[in-house]
Amino acid sequence: xxxxxxxxxxxxxxxxxxxxxxxxxxxxxxxxxxxxxxxxxxxxxxxxxxxxxxxxxxxxxxxxxxxxxxxxxxxxxxxxxxxxxxxxxxxxxxxxxxxxxxxxxxxxxxxxxxxxxxxxxxxxxxxxxxxxxxxxxxxxxxxxxxxxxxxxxxxxxxxxxxxxxxxxxxxxxxxxxxxxxxxxxxxxxxxxxxxxxxxxxxxxxxxxxxxxxxxxxxxxxxxxxxxxxxxxxxxxxxxxxxxxxxxxxxxxxxxxxxxxxxxxxxxxxxxxxxxxxxxxxxxxxxxxxxxxxxxxxxxxxxxxxxxxxxxxxxxxxxxxxxxxxxxxxxxxxxxxxxxxxxxxxxxxxxxxxxxxxxxxxxxxxxxxxxxx
Amino acid sequence: xxxxxxxxxxxxxxxxxxxxxxxxxxxxxxxxxxxxxxxxxxxxxxxxxxxxxxxxxxxxxxxxxxxxxxxxxxxxxxxxxxxxxxxxxxxxxxxxxxxxxxxxxxxxxxxxxxxxxxxxxxxxxxxxxxxxxxxxxxxxxxxxxxxxxxxxxxxxxxxxxxxxxxxxxxxxxxxxxxxxxxxxxxxxxxxxxxxxxxxxxxxxxxxxxxxxxxxxxxxxxxxxxxxxxxxxxxxxxxxxxxxxxxxxxxxxxxxxxxxxxxxxxxxxxxxxxxxxxxxxxxxxxxxxxxxxxxxxxxxxxxxxxxxxxxxxxxxxxxxxxxxxxxxxxxxxxxxxxxxxxxxxxxxxxxxxxxxxxxxxxxxxxxxxxxxx
Numbered sequence: 171x172x173x174x175x176x177x178x179x180x181x182x183x184x185x186x187x188x189x190x191x192x193x194x195x196x197x198x199x200x201x202x203x204x205x206x207x208x209x210x211x212x213x214x215x216x217x218x219x220x221x222x223x224x225x226x227x228x229x230x231x232x233x234x235x236x237x238x239x240x241x242x243x244x245x246x247x248x249x250x251x252x253x254x255x256x257x258x259x260x261x262x263x264x265x266x267x268x269x270x271x272x273x274x275x276x277x278x279x280x281x282x283x284x285x286x287x288x289x290x291x292x293x294x295x296x297x298x299x300x301x302x303x304x305x306x307x308x309x310x311x312x313x314x315x316x317x318x319x320x321x322x323x324x325x326x327x328x329x330x331x332x333x334x335x336x337x338x339x340x341x342x343x344x345x346x347x348x349x350x351x352x353x354x355x356x357x358x359x360x361x362x363x364x365x366x367x368x369x370x371x372x373x374x375x376x377x378x379x380x381x382x383x384x385x386x387x388x389x390x391x392x393x394x395x396x397x398x399x400x401x402x403x404x405x406x407x408x409x410x411x412x413x414x415x416x417x418x419x420x421x422x423x424x425x426x427x428x429x430x431x432x433x434x435x436x437x438x439x440x441x442x443x444x445x446x447x448x449x450x451x452x453x454x455x456x457x458x459x460x461x462x463x464x465x466x467x468x469x470x471x472x473x474x475x476x477x478x479x480x481x482x483x484x485x486x487x488x489x490x491x492x493x494x495x496x497x498x499x500x501x502x503x504x505x506x507x508x509x510x511x512x513x514x515x516x517x518x519x520x521x522x523x524x525x526x527x528x529x530x531x532x533x534x535x536x537x538x539x540x541x542x
Numbered sequence: 543x544x545x546x547x548x549x550x551x552x553x554x555x556x557x558x559x560x561x562x563x564x565x566x567x568x569x570x571x572x573x574x575x576x577x578x579x580x581x582x583x584x585x586x587x588x589x590x591x592x593x594x595x596x597x598x599x600x601x602x603x604x605x606x607x608x609x610x611x612x613x614x615x616x617x618x619x620x621x622x623x624x625x626x627x628x629x630x631x632x633x634x635x636x637x638x639x640x641x642x643x644x645x646x647x648x649x650x651x652x653x654x655x656x657x658x659x660x661x662x663x664x665x666x667x668x669x670x671x672x673x674x675x676x677x678x679x680x681x682x683x684x685x686x687x688x689x690x691x692x693x694x695x696x697x698x699x700x701x702x703x704x705x706x707x708x709x710x711x712x713x714x715x716x717x718x719x720x721x722x723x724x725x726x727x728x729x730x731x732x733x734x735x736x737x738x739x740x741x742x743x744x745x746x747x748x749x750x751x752x753x754x755x756x757x758x759x760x761x762x763x764x765x766x767x768x769x770x771x772x773x774x775x776x777x778x779x780x781x782x783x784x785x786x787x788x789x790x791x792x793x794x795x796x797x798x799x800x801x802x803x804x805x806x807x808x809x810x811x812x813x814x815x816x817x818x819x820x821x822x823x824x825x826x827x828x829x830x831x832x833x834x835x836x837x838x839x840x841x842x843x844x845x846x847x848x849x850x851x852x853x854x855x856x857x858x859x860x861x862x863x864x865x866x867x868x869x870x871x872x873x874x875x876x877x878x879x880x881x882x883x884x885x886x887x888x889x890x891x892x893x894x895x896x897x898x899x900x901x902x903x904x905x906x907x908x909x910x911x912x913x914x
Contacts, residue, residue: 244857
């Protein structure tokens, strides 16, 4: 039995089961982002209640604060943050590129200055593996080199070559240290050049990983281009392995990408937008600050089963948000993550029943309908 | 059967049961502050879990935002915020004095400018009664005139006379509107002048209320003076009615005041200080940001039964706080309120067993001991 079983397909969409040492993840799966050892505002019990199967932790953040020496005292991130489900950790590559004050990439690794205190650090492929191992990550990501959009072909080619070389070192480091029960995923790069994406994928497959990610998307390119690139890149990855599109996206993106055969997603959109008052519904996104909700005694979505919709009104959610009450961020986050996770459940149901196309059609009809 | 039963005493401390239309409140009782229709960061279920019997809502805040017309749509604050236990609402008097941009007191009432949008409002005793009735308050407070500390005798005397006149109008308004099942409490003023406090109390007793509050304390005077004034003022209030010391205080203050026969308290200290990283423990207050907690895998207080102490370490609480994670405010608030409410439970147990003096002695021994 492999770690990844495909149980049904509908078009290119796949229903799968990914076995990690801390439990099975049903795919397509969305991973709530718990950057600094906490999915912002939520308790682990709430994450379980809303249906989170797996969460994502950020290596870059946790390495800088609280630091590995702290998390080591707990034997890893799970006990530190009191979450016993699977955790995928990113490699730190994207955060070095997007958050560090200064960074310099050499063959050895990425030298960067902390966005917190300006201190200087070197993140090598081997160091990223060590940190993720010490975090107790269940799905470890290879260190990759991210590039800006737009990037010329030469830059993209150089970054992908480095990413492949680093992926090889990650795999080698792991082979030397021996298995710890975690899975290792490679990350394909190649900018917006399909042939470079193909080269990147081939390089990773040649090394061999438990799963494969499409990285370097959602870095500023138009949404159409993101989807086109994923559409080109996903079939380049092994069919029998989990395929993870990193850092994407809006609900419609998840539907599109699952339809292309993507199995895993993470994105700060549901959590970050919750804190900015944007709530996702079957009928599209809603700004809870809208004055029309001021005296609205009904739930945000009467058919939503989340704690916020079952217990509070639009007027109350609006009041909390406009008053900047801390409970607002929490109720909004619960709702948005519940929406995302429910969307994944619904997609899995549609794939299981071979009706993903109908599901997708209905999804768009609802999304463009008026909020009742 | 009156609404307030004294079930035991220990010295001057009283164990009581205050019957409201939404349940019995065991006294001495602490009321978590839910200023704007939310005890900051907590769900109503969490309030119940940590042992909150009754919460406080602020008339001034709720009147300004979301406004009575919104809360009216829900038939009151309980359904608006999803809390079905008793709610005490203050009258707005203290907030006009402490928060409004500008205010002017006349015989008619208090004219003030909103701290939110600068809009102008008139709060009369009758209007305060109407607002609190529309909030569905279970314990309604009379509108009082607060004064600064220090205040000269003439100012204090004038404010207490006005407060008595307003209290009479509050009672009259209530008599005219007929009972709605809520209780009405008068508020004694008189600054730091014991004879004025006596005059204020006598005036309120003459009018007649369900309960009596000592107002105008904790307005900047030295703690010794606050305690002296409460010590003088509390025996002036009817023994068979609940006695509420408003806006106080630190854990030791609650122990002192309960020892003087005070029955009810409210204060932002446990909730506000939680958000500033100060956690209350048996061994005194602790700043969770302290570097000595950085790698500390133990709970803040191993004997504390709160959700935060049962599930998280000092190192994690410190990490969340130094990272400004939203979960920090929530876990800290849960801990501090649990501590306060547990302290009240312990005091009630000590009074029931006639050992309040011993309890108090042990309390101080622990508070000055080193955190293990």
